[in-house]
Amino acid sequence: MTLRKNSETFDATVPAQLGSLPSWYGDLLGDVKETVAGARLRAQRAVNTELVQMYWQIGKLILARREQEGWGTKVVARLAADLKAAFPGQRGFSRRNLMYMQKLARTWPQPIVQQAVAQLPWGHITVLMDKLETRAELDFYVTEAVRKGWSRALLDRFIHQGLHLAQGSASTNFELTVPDDSAVLKELARDPYRLDFLGLDKEHAEHELEEAIVANMVRFLTELGVGFAFVGRQYPVLIGGDQYRIDLLFYHLKLHRYFVFELKTKDVRPEHVGKLNFYVSVVDQLVRDPQRDDATIGFLIGAHHNKAAVQLALDASNNPLAVTNYSNLSPTERELVPTEEDLSRVVQDAIDSVRP
Known part of the structure; x- marks a missing residue:
């Protein structure tokens, strides 16, 4: 699209008179873009950490009450229904997800925000809790997933392959x-x-x-x-x-x-x-x-x-x-073993099932 002004043609998608800008302008633009991208990434990580922190705190509350009162899973089902009613716009309060929250708090009893697992998306964490039993194995895959930025499919694949043993x-x-x-x-x-x-x-x-x-x-x-x-x-x-x-x-x-x-x-x-x-x-x-x-x-x-x-x-x-x-x-x-795509689909189905 072009605009005509004072007998000159301007491109509406490009700032006027780019040719008059100093030679270092490109470096400035690149630095600003990098700053914006970095801020967005930090904001996303902060939101994710807050979500994991909230799930951990809910899990701690449920575990503490269960230990005091000794009630069963029916209360969790009722709690899930009441939370969905109280927070209709908030996803993640299914019965299954509340069970994951308890397991999260049980597996990592120390404040979760101080641990590497809090940097992982919730889908990664549920895969870890589903697939692994010992704390040593969990810590290995948490550390590697955070350090190397593994996708959920890659995390699932490496667990299936027993990377920690190899x-x-x-x-x-x-x-x-x-x-x-x-x-x-x-x-x-x-x-x-x-x-x-x-x-x-x-x-x-x-x-x-x-x-x-x-x-x-x-x-x-x-x-x-x-x-x-x-x-x-x-x-x-x-x-x-x-x-x-x-x-x-x-x-x-x-x-x-x-x-x-x-x-x-x-x-x-x-x-x-x-x-x-x-x-x-x-x-x-x-x-x-x-x-x-x-x-x-x-x-x-x-x-x-x-x-x-x-x-x-x-x-x-x-x-x-x-x-x-x-x-x-x-x-x-x-033909006798599942493909990476099969495993990814199973994991995704599991994650989807916890969403309302």
Whole structure:
């Protein structure tokens, strides 16, 4: 749309005379937009925390009265009906949700606002309470979900996969080669990596495994963890006139390191560790920027490995390396287990059922 004024044409959607603005105006606009977006996000988080705080307080009141009077669930049903009548515009006062509130207060008896779980949406919290029993497991998934910003579907998927059992369990030499960052890097070294979404049968070639990973790159990156960026497949490096190719090369945006991934469809043997060590040295010398990047990390992912033998090979290397397994299901086996979409739908149905 245009307007005519004093024989000049102006675009009504753009401030007049943008050309006369100073060169730094774009930076100012960007800073203001970032400030507004940050304020909105903080406001949303504050509202969510207040909601969780309210649910926790209601749960505490119900638990305290039940302990004093010893009444049953019929009172909860009546309370739900009366709350809906008293607050017709307020959602979340179903009988089922009141039961969740009691469980919330029982699971986290200390003031909820001081705990990480208060930063999660209510839907995430109900998934946690439905799926997990021990406080150690709850704390693990709460911390990871808050730190990495998991969606409810991702949270449900990682619980289903037993991420707390796999994370940090791979064979590595990080404590010897990168002592300062070993704890951070060990978080990435889970065993096994769940690659069931690739849809491969038990007999497949390594190039088929690579192709399937690249075709499902977003889900593979999710399995690896937050911060990975894909650099290339069969990444070429030239040494003394001979060309070598790295199966998969990634860069971690937060750790500022390259990650070499070598894939084996059969059992990993100690000599495979030597090949991985070679590729890590190549990337360190020919690809890595020593002014910007820390030492390259090598991951060897195979079907199985002899941990004792592989650990000896890892300990003999000066480069930081990890060896882990991957699990995938045959098409027949895949039909017997629910998909991520199925699990997400079940969780959503459960959440919807607590709404009036």
